[in-house]
Amino acid sequence: MTGSRIGTRDRRTDATLKVTGAAQYTADIRLPGMLHAKVLRSPHAHARLVSVDSAKARALPGVHAVLTRDELDGLDPTYGYFIKDQPVVALDRVRYAGDVVAAVAAESEAVALHALELIEVVYEPLPAVPDIEAALAPDAPELFEQAPPGIVPPYGTGASGQLRPRPNVCYEFRYETGPDSVWDDCDHIFEDSFTFSRMNHFHLEPFVTVADVRGEEIEIWASTQNPFPLRKELARVLRTPESRIHIHVPYVGGGFGSKHNCKTEPIAILLSRAAGRPVRYCLTTEEGFLTLSQHAAVLKVRTGVMADGTFVARESEVLLDAGAYSDGSPLVAEKACYRMPGPYRWQHIRSSSSCVMTTTTPAGPFRGFGATQATWASESQVDMIAERLGMDPYELRMKNLKRLGEPFVPGESGIDSDLAEGLDAVADALGYQGRERVPHRGMGLAIGFKDGGGVNKPAQARVKITAT
Structure with a gap:
């Protein structure tokens, strides 16, 4: 709506699209020749990854790419905010039931799921630490024997x-x-x-990425809350200039904090690069519970x-x-x-x-x-x-x-x-002050207090121009 006056309410620019169902989300993206990705997840809470044999999956008709730890050479294979500890797919061990071990891109989700059944994985189970008390016990097994790379950001006084x-x-x-x-x-x-x-965050739109890698150019459609930090992290993982990564963010069907940083994006990109075709990697609701x-x-x-x-x-x-x-x-x-x-x-x-x-x-x-x-x-x-x-x-x-x-x-x-x-x-x-006092019934007050994004971090605006 244009030409509105002060004191009147403007119509939301996305209102008509959303109430009519015409709004497009990442989950709606379809590209010509698009493949579908599925991942193999660990059944163990903690185990050493002895071997991963994907030969039978690669030979299955309709399978165009398989991603295991063997395909991560030449990359920085782990990601995170300050601490880079989460692998694109499992490297030396798995650390929770649901950890991603391998990924497949195929002509359909059904073929991809069949291919996952053909991947042979040998695990060496290790003791689990299911909660805080177990993890801090003096004899608890360490999840990371060597400290992953990380940084401590600057903080203010105290x-x-x-x-x-x-x-x-x-x-x-x-x-x-x-x-x-x-x-x-x-x-x-x-x-x-x-x-x-x-x-759990339980957003209606699942974690989903559509990736289309053509030569050195990487184009993705992502359901993400922070496209610019995501592009920076992807560039580090993939060891490619940020200017080569083009991120589209359609409407996001809920995130609530979970759709920050890498989630489905690295796997979708690497499968697309290997297959030479666009790849859609969309999690089920159940898989969302295993993600964050x-x-x-x-x-x-x-x-x-x-x-x-x-x-x-x-x-x-x-x-x-x-x-x-x-x-x-x-x-x-x-x-x-x-x-x-x-x-x-x-x-x-x-x-x-x-x-x-x-x-x-x-x-x-x-x-x-x-x-x-x-x-x-x-x-x-x-x-x-x-x-x-x-x-x-x-x-x-x-x-x-x-x-x-x-x-x-x-x-x-x-x-x-x-x-x-x-x-x-x-x-x-x-009516707190004048309320009737009834035994075993009460009325409570509380104050939720949240600073605007952090302390000792002044607001700022920055323009960055990247070469193409």
């Missing part, structure tokens, strides 16, 4: 990151501010632990307060179940750590967040990068403290909330929303 600080922990982030001595002044110190279960999840977590919170409810100090430890590969876990650890103190005023903060490797589906960003886990634990303890002190949870929050203009953390710009005003508005809408 923050630090460390690669592989101990076995089966791929990354640890810490943040601290204010004097530790204030604990001595606290009237009460409360310690509580919280367990957060794993969840939200982090399960164990969160320990120690909070010091005064008798009148004034918050003084908070220490927290977050253990994130990162699964078999690091994916975006370091980013989630950073943001969960920053968000554990919540929107409250403290004299001292000390937080740590660790990414624990287990033989389960890799975990990554999910609607807020750790904000859900951190907020749930933080706000749950605020309610528990209010009950222990005999205070109303609303009054305890209002007493300690940061005000409009106060920095989120020292050195940051001021908070640009009035949290107290927002809490009041919610309380009024619920």
